[in-house]
Amino acid sequence: MTVLSETVTQTGWIPVCAYTDLLPERGACALVGGHQIALFRTFDGELFAIGNRDPFSGAQVLSRGIVGTRAGEPSVASPMHKQVFSLVTGVCLDDPAAAVQTYPVRVADGTVEVSVR
Numbered sequence: 001m002t003v004l005s006e007t008v009t010q011t012g013w014i015p016v017c018a019y020t021d022l023l024p025e026r027g028a029c030a031l032v033g034g035h036q037i038a039l040f041r042t043f044d045g046e047l048f049a050i051g052n053r054d055p056f057s058g059a060q061v062l063s064r065g066i067v068g069t070r071a072g073e074p075s076v077a078s079p080m081h082k083q084v085f086s087l088v089t090g091v092c093l094d095d096p097a098a099a100v101q102t103y104p105v106r107v108a109d110g111t112v113e114v115s116v117r
């Protein structure tokens with residue numbers, strides 16, 4: 001598990017790591033404002049932040065999932081039971097009754113920032 005460090009700012013955006021620390025199509029987990037977050041950088045350079053907890057197994061593992069796309073939507077498959085979650089909406093594409101939290105994420109001066117408000 002990779003846990004990236006955090007420093008809280010007054011704006012609600014919390015700097016997490018350098019953009020270049022994130023490898024394309026590989027997740028990283030970060031503890032942000034007490035939330036375990038799975039951060040992803042896709043091949044096209046987009047960033048996504050979702051809750052790290054797989055709602056099916058209860059394990060904090062989504063950052064270790066397989067990144068891909070389903071019907072053009074960036075997604076991650078849980079390493080536990082392989083359910084696929086949209087990185088855009090957090091909804092489970094195999095069982096839309098389940099979803100994970102999504103978080104706003106941006107790059108400022110080369111630093112990835114996440115908002116947990």
Ligand code: FES
Pocket residue numbers: 001002029060061062063064
């Ligand atoms: S050890 Fe970090 S997600 Fe499994």
